[in-house]
Amino acid sequence: TALLQGKFAVVTGAASKRGLGKATAKLFAEHGATVAILDLDEGAAKEAAADLGPQHIGMACNVTDLEGVKKVFDALAAKWGRIDILVNNAGITQPLKIMDIAPKNYDAVLDVNLRGTLYCSQAVIPHMRSRKEGKIVNLSSVSAQRGGGIFGGPHYSAAKAGVLGLTKAMARELAPDNVRVNAICPGFIATDITGGMLTPEKLEEIKLGIPMGRAGTADDVAGCALFLASDLSAYVTGSEVDVNGGSLIH
Numbered sequence: 001t002a003l004l005q006g007k008f009a010v011v012t013g014a015a016s017k018r019g020l021g022k023a024t025a026k027l028f029a030e031h032g033a034t035v036a037i038l039d040l041d042e043g044a045a046k047e048a049a050a051d052l053g054p055q056h057i058g059m060a061c062n063v064t065d066l067e068g069v070k071k072v073f074d075a076l077a078a079k080w081g082r083i084d085i086l087v088n089n090a091g092i093t094q095p096l097k098i099m100d101i102a103p104k105n106y107d108a109v110l111d112v113n114l115r116g117t118l119y120c121s122q123a124v125i126p127h128m129r130s131r132k133e134g135k136i137v138n139l140s141s142v143s144a145q146r147g148g149g150i151f152g153g154p155h156y157s158a159a160k161a162g163v164l165g166l167t168k169a170m171a172r173e174l175a176p177d178n179v180r181v182n183a184i185c186p187g188f189i190a191t192d193i194t195g196g197m198l199t200p201e202k203l204e205e206i207k208l209g210i211p212m213g214r215a216g217t218a219d220d221v222a223g224c225a226l227f228l229a230s231d232l233s234a235y236v237t238g239s240e241v242d243v244n245g246g247s248l249i250h
């Protein structure tokens, strides 16, 4: 069954080979969507798009650059005539303690995770509003809900908590225009976001705190994104969906 037949979707930060964005873009494509993969490096974005099939598009886009973001989304809307789905997936994290967060760390982490989500949403909203149809899926994190404790520092928790607030406020404002906005809060998922800085000991410690006893996979998150981007979730907006193996059961 093709849940996204004829739909056009943009996924930011989706060039990372083992990442959540790439898995999401792939699942969307398998369900009939035409996908644009945006990422910092144009070659990597184009390569990731080509993996999905010839109709998909890879473009360079730094989500923190307002003018650049606008250009890319307007170009896609002109080419496709519509944008149905945006997944705000681009994100970075840093394993810092509170007193080690320097201004440049704060700027980097808040800018990509939170400012980038705002800018890409602002770029796509006019296109969705004019057609009275759209779905925005934001990547938050269990770190927002439980105050870190996995890998990212307090500035990452704050940025991802900001994403939850932004998600709910956008959902409220855009609901009359039939644009739904939801957030996914992944728990610990094995991707390259930790940049090789996660020790085997820390990994074991993390797994002990997960009732399902394993790290999540990128496909676990992609399945949730598909639900939120499709009509299966027609009456769901402003929600935060946990994909964490039971990490928050208490």
Ligand code: NAD
Binding pocket: 012, 013, 014, 015, 016, 017, 018, 019, 020, 021, 038, 039, 040, 041, 061, 062, 063, 064, 088, 089, 090, 091, 092, 093, 112, 116, 139, 140, 141, 142, 185, 186, 187, 188, 189, 190, 191, 192, 193, 194
């Ligand atoms: P990843 O590092 O594999 O992929 C992130 C991608 O974002 C990379 O391709 C990177 O180039 C891109 N990116 C970084 N800065 C960018 C910018 N300014 N503009 C455009 N693209 C940019 O990470 P991932 O694990 O797949 O994470 C995806 C999202 O899920 C992130 O928002 C992350 O915070 C969130 N998340 C991940 C986990 C996890 O355990 N992996 C848990 C909770 C939330």
